[in-house]
Amino acid sequence: MMNDEIPDLNAFDDASLNAAFAVLEKSARDAAAGLGGEADVEAFRLKWLGRKQGRLNEVSSRWLKSAPVEARKALGIRFNALKAVVDGLLEAGLGSGPSNAALAAEAIDITLPGTQRLTGAEHPISRTLNEITRVFAALGYSVGVGPEVETDYYNFECMNFPPGHPARDTQDTLVVAEQERKPLRDRLLLRTHTSPVQMRTMESVAPPVRIVIPGKVHRNDAADATHSPIFHQVEGLCVDTNITFSDLKGTLDHAMKALFGSSVKTRFFPSFFPFTEPSADVQISCIFCGGKGCRKCKNSGWIELLGCGMVDPAVFAFAQEKQPLYDPKRISGFAFGMGVERIAMMKYGISEIGSFYAGDMRFLGQFV
Ligand SMILES: [Zn+2]
Secondary structure: OOOOOOOOOOOOOHHHHHHHHHHHHHHHHHHHHOOOOHHHHHHHHHHHHOOOOOHHHHHHHHHHHHOOHHHHHHHHHHHHHHHHHHHHHHHHHHHOOOOHHHHHHHOOOOOOOOOOOOOOOOOHHHHHHHHHHHHHHOOOOEEOOOOOEEEHHHHOHHHOOOOOOHHHHHOOOOEOOOOOOOOHHHOEEEOOOOOHHHHHHHHHOOOOEEEEEEEEEEOOOOOOOOOOOEEEEEEEEEEEOOOOHHHHHHHHHHHHHHHHOOOOOEEEEEEEEOOEEEEEEEEEEOOOOOOOOOOOOOOOOEEEEEEEEEEOHHHHHHHHOOOOOOOOOOOEEEEEEEEHHHHHHHHHOOOOHHHHOOOOHHHHHHHO
């Protein structure tokens, strides 16, 4: 590169001016050709257009001021032409974008393996709940839903748990605070079973009714290996003319075979639930030993799995208050309920109910 100093100009004829400006222009073009990144462009701008030490400023102060009056116009024209060239070079430099080095540093290596994202999967509780629902959907049942915060009336009274009845004590209930001023039936609580949806459905739909009610329920139970204060239930309700206990047995026997395999047997034992009469507990033949007897079935060969019964006429009487067609003299029905966690624990061989809620990916990853 030539000396960066601006030489003195001794002659002001056209040829001398042309030669002097040609040298400067070439110098500017040479400098601009090597511009890389933003820093280079800025350095070029400072060197040529800087207010104090820029070369154009120097040309202006040394050549224009020392020029004889008659040469000033010719010099000014060439000076403006040179400035236009420098401006143009600067603009081109700014528009040229980042340098090759900068681009290389940001380059994406398309041969690298992609970012692997975790695939979502159904939680084992949701999966079991959906499986149970599908079994009944195939029998023509639809899905009923209702609120988790319920009134005492829907959770207890209309399900034939009268105020003060000892059956209420079997479901240790979490109640909403500061409800004492309301009449008992209007007080709010966290539903202890999905049964309230049976009544809500009958109140809004005339018979026949076939629904399953999957959902979350709450009880004030201490957590241990098999109990949790929050768990899931699927209840079912079937109401029509001439529904008998045989229909109940046939339906549940089919459902258990669909869930656990066609070799599973069922048997029914007398039991008590306030909202059904007669009531029964259902046992299935042990799915681990096939009924021979093992540790899981306490050597009995049977596992107790769900509760059921024929809908109590007293429950229909509550439904009749809003839907007169639920006349217990003309219709009949059955209801059943099962715990989703219990079935999921059996199906997947899980011994701690808390594993479902802990959110441990090592546990959940097994169900992907
Ligand atoms: Zn067994």
